[in-house]
Every structure is written in C-alpha cells, then in structure tokens.
Amino acid sequence: MLLFVLLEAGLLKAERGDVVVFNNTSAEHPETYNFVRQCKQLVETRYSIPFFWVEFQTYEDARNGEYIRLPSYRLVKSEPWSETTPDGYHWRGEVYEELLSWTGFVxxxxxxxxxxxxxxxxxxxxxxxxxxxxPETERLGHFGNGSRLEDDDIYARHLRNRGSVPRSILLEKKKFVRERPVYRPSQSYTDFSVAVQTFQNPCLHGKTLGTSTFFGKDGVEYLAFVGLRYDEMRRVIKVRRRNSGGLESAGYEGEHVYMPFSEMGVTKEDVDGFWKKQSWDLELNAEDGLSNCTYCFLKGTQGLQKVHSILGVSLDEELKNTPCDLSWWGGIERKYGRDLKAEQRQTQRDIPNNFIGFFGIENNFSYQLLAESESKKDLSKFTDNILPCDCTD
Ligand code: SF4
Structure with missing residues (x-):
C-alpha cells in the first residue's frame, strides 16, 4: 500500500535513482511470490520505476592470503529458478540454507x-x-574452475576464531555452502528490470569508488521507506533505533528510514480497506500468518501452530521438502542447530535436550516438537516465552 500511495502521488522518481527492492529469502509462500511478481510488473510498466528481486549469495575469494566465502547478493528474475531459467528466483529454501551453512548456526x-x-x-x-x-554489477570471486577451499583451512580458521565445534560436525555444516556457486557473475540491470534508465542525480557525484558508492560521512545518504503502521509501534521503535546515531546505527550509515504510516496513524484496518478496493491482492488471509518466511521462528507457538494447521494438512507434492513443509524447518534445525552432546560440550547449566536451535536455550521448543504436537494444549506452556513475529525489515 505504501509503495502504491507513493507512486500515485508521484513521489518516486526513476531519474533520481529511486528503486524498489524485494529481498527473497527463498522461504516465502508461493502466493507471496505471485503477489510480488504482480507488484513488480505494475510498478515497472505503469510507473516506470525499477523493481529488483535481490537474493543473498556467497562467493569465494582470497582475503589476507587465504580463500574464504564472502557474503554478497545477486539479482534474480521473477520466474522460478530452473535449468532453463538459471537467473530465476529460488523458492525451495536454498538461499536460507546457504546462509545457515555459511554461518554454521541457526x-x-x-x-x-x-x-x-x-x-x-x-x-x-x-x-x-x-x-x-x-550498467551492470561487478563480477565477484576468483577465476578458478571450482572451489579452492580446503577442509584443513576451514577447520583451522574455525579454531582461530575460537570456535569449538568438532571438525567432522563443522565440515558437515559447511557442505551446502561449499556446493553453491564460487563466484557471482556480472549482471546487467536491464536483464532484471524493464524500467532501468541512467539517472542524473547530482547528490551522487564524487561518491563512487571503483564500482560502488560509499555510505556515511561525505558519502551517499538515502531515504528508505518502510511500510510499518501506527499499530506496530514496537517494531517502529526498533527500526527507528537504526537512525538514532547511537550504537544501533552502526552499519547503517547514510540510511534514513522513514515510516510514514506510523506517523500518519495508518492502521491494519486502513491497509485491509485499501486492498479490498483493488482488483488483486496478496491471496493470503492476514489472520493465517503466512506472510514472511512461512514458518518463521518469530511467529510464536500459536502462530506457528496456525501455519501448520493450514499448510500441513494437504501439502502439494511440489511443496514437499520446501519451506512450506514443516519437516524442512525441522531438518535444517537439526543440521545447523547445536547438538551439545555430539559436540561433547560441557555446560555450566542444564540445557534441555542438550540442543540449541531456532528457539534458543530458554525454550525447550523446536520444529520437531511442533510437528509432534496435535493440540494447542500441548504447546500452551511455551506460548509466553516465544515472541510474535518481529521481522521488521
Ligand atoms: S526473522 Fe523470520 S521472516 Fe525474517 S528472515 Fe528470519 S525467518 Fe525470515
């Protein structure tokens, strides 16, 4: 709604460099992808503002005399990835798992x-x-034919960084990310948006080093619009802290977040009313909690139970073992969570099941438990401990 209000008011300008970004986690519901695809098409064809789908990806390169995996992003098309659409977006959890495998934890x-x-x-x-x-993004990564990462180097670096995960467990966790592409190709913006045009913005002059601009002191400053509403003040306050100038602003230099709805008193009812008047919408019932990553660990036990009661009943064959399937979440929790017994790790306090997953130490809760529970009563003792969804970004 915020995006279309801005567009209708003529407040976004392609010639200034204004751009719309959708971050694909690869763990969204199929209807979300359909909705964002429609948004992209409309924004680019009717309003001529570029709308990019962006995915996290890692690549291999040398730093300080050794090869490591570094974080970056790639542009993707709004059609799903396939052998014949190698630039398509991922929706089977690949991006999400790449992150967990790269960090080595959930x-x-x-x-x-x-x-x-x-x-x-x-x-x-x-x-x-x-x-x-x-006209295009930079190519990132070494020029080798395959991975240059060695098991010994990965483990040695882990120990140097004061890690304590046994070698075999660590290497198992690193397997997925090591099988991902070793470089990021240069990508032409026009291949990913029909609305791309060169922009003329004097505020950007002299703020580029090589192929990138820099943010912060003497660098680029930009306004980031976020659609948080008046009735989501807890999340609004959290995001505002990024612009506070204090510790929480570190890493967000140059960014000015603006959340007009929170200041104009726009509530959920207003947003629902807006979409009721449109001929198309996100085909998901807001009460079902299926937006954002389907089984996001921040949805709370009741929220997750609801998601499971909707998605779990009759899952299409195609969606099995994807983030729409609870067993996918249980699988990555087991794989990337910390099994303290397997790690032969002594702790000063009792940790339920000797396992730390998405729900932390305090909660003896897991996706496995959610899968095993059949009634709300089973989970009532966890309800107060798990916060509701808080992915504000
Ligand atoms: S916090 Fe939740 S919605 Fe946000 S990226 Fe993580 S899993 Fe997805």
Whole structure:
C-alpha cells in the first residue's frame, strides 16, 4: 500500500535513482511470490520505476592470503529458478540454507542473522552498486574452475576464531555452502528490470569508488521507506533505533528510514480497506500468518501452530521438502542447530535436550516438537516465552 500511495502521488522518481527492492529469502509462500511478481510488473510498466528481486549469495575469494566465502547478493528474475531459467528466483529454501551453512548456526531471537544478512545487508550491498549508476554489477570471486577451499583451512580458521565445534560436525555444516556457486557473475540491470534508465542525480557525484558508492560521512545518504503502521509501534521503535546515531546505527550509515504510516496513524484496518478496493491482492488471509518466511521462528507457538494447521494438512507434492513443509524447518534445525552432546560440550547449566536451535536455550521448543504436537494444549506452556513475529525489515 505504501509503495502504491507513493507512486500515485508521484513521489518516486526513476531519474533520481529511486528503486524498489524485494529481498527473497527463498522461504516465502508461493502466493507471496505471485503477489510480488504482480507488484513488480505494475510498478515497472505503469510507473516506470525499477523493481529488483535481490537474493543473498556467497562467493569465494582470497582475503589476507587465504580463500574464504564472502557474503554478497545477486539479482534474480521473477520466474522460478530452473535449468532453463538459471537467473530465476529460488523458492525451495536454498538461499536460507546457504546462509545457515555459511554461518554454521541457526538464527534465533537474539541473533536474527537471517534478517540481517538476507534482507538488510543484501539491500545495502545492492544499493552501493546501484547508486554507482553503472550498467551492470561487478563480477565477484576468483577465476578458478571450482572451489579452492580446503577442509584443513576451514577447520583451522574455525579454531582461530575460537570456535569449538568438532571438525567432522563443522565440515558437515559447511557442505551446502561449499556446493553453491564460487563466484557471482556480472549482471546487467536491464536483464532484471524493464524500467532501468541512467539517472542524473547530482547528490551522487564524487561518491563512487571503483564500482560502488560509499555510505556515511561525505558519502551517499538515502531515504528508505518502510511500510510499518501506527499499530506496530514496537517494531517502529526498533527500526527507528537504526537512525538514532547511537550504537544501533552502526552499519547503517547514510540510511534514513522513514515510516510514514506510523506517523500518519495508518492502521491494519486502513491497509485491509485499501486492498479490498483493488482488483488483486496478496491471496493470503492476514489472520493465517503466512506472510514472511512461512514458518518463521518469530511467529510464536500459536502462530506457528496456525501455519501448520493450514499448510500441513494437504501439502502439494511440489511443496514437499520446501519451506512450506514443516519437516524442512525441522531438518535444517537439526543440521545447523547445536547438538551439545555430539559436540561433547560441557555446560555450566542444564540445557534441555542438550540442543540449541531456532528457539534458543530458554525454550525447550523446536520444529520437531511442533510437528509432534496435535493440540494447542500441548504447546500452551511455551506460548509466553516465544515472541510474535518481529521481522521488521
Ligand atoms: S521472516 Fe523470520 S525467518 Fe525470515 S528472515 Fe525474517 S526473522 Fe528470519
């Protein structure tokens, strides 16, 4: 709604470099992809503003005399990935799993590495190149035919970084990311948006080094519109802290987040009313909680149970073992969570089941438990402990 209000008011200008970004986590519901595809088409054809789908990806390169995997992003098309559409978007959890395999652990309430890497950092990396106003993104990575990462080097680096995961477990966790592409190709913006045009923005002059602009002092400053509403003040306050100038602003130099709906008193009812008047909509019932990553660990036990009661009943064959399938979440939790017994790790306190997954130490809760539970009653004791969805970005 915010995007279309801005467009109708003529407030977005392609010649200034304004751009719309959708961060694909590869863990969204199929209807979300359909909806964002429609948005992209409309925004680009009717309003001529570029709308990019951006995915987190890693690549291999040498740093300080050794090869490592570094984080970046790639542009993707709004058609699904396939052998014949290699630039298509991923929807089977590949991007999400690449992140977990790269970090070697699962995100949790206190370390939302998924939001940070899949959304915030990917967008920042994209904007740095986009504002440089070049026709394509830079090629990233070494020129070798395959991976140059050695098991011994990966384990040695882990120990150097004070890691304590046994070698065989660590290498198993690193397997997925090591099988992902070793480089990011140069990508031409016009291949990913029909609305691309060279822009003339004097504010960007002299703020590019090589192929990227720089943010912060003497660098590029930009306004980021976020559609958080007046009735979501807890999330609004959290996002505002990014612009506070204090510790939480670190890493967000040059960004000015603006959340007009929160200031104009726009609520969920207003947004629902807006969409009721349109001939198309996100074909998901807001009450079902299927937006964002389908089984996001921040949806709370009740929210997750609801998602499971809707998605779990009759899952299309095509969606099996994808993020629409609870067993996919259970699988990556087991694979990238910390099994303290297998790691032969002593702890000073009792940790339920000796396992730390998405729901942290305090909660003896897991996707496995959700899969096993059949009634709300089973999970009632966890309800107060797990916060509702908080992916503000
Ligand atoms: S929706 Fe949840 S799982 Fe997905 S990126 Fe945000 S916090 Fe992570």
């Amino acid at each position: 995100p949790n309430v206190f370390q939302r590495t998924c939001t940070k890497n899949l959304k915030l950092e990917s967008t920042r990396a994209f904007l740095k190149e986009w504002f440089a106003n070049k």
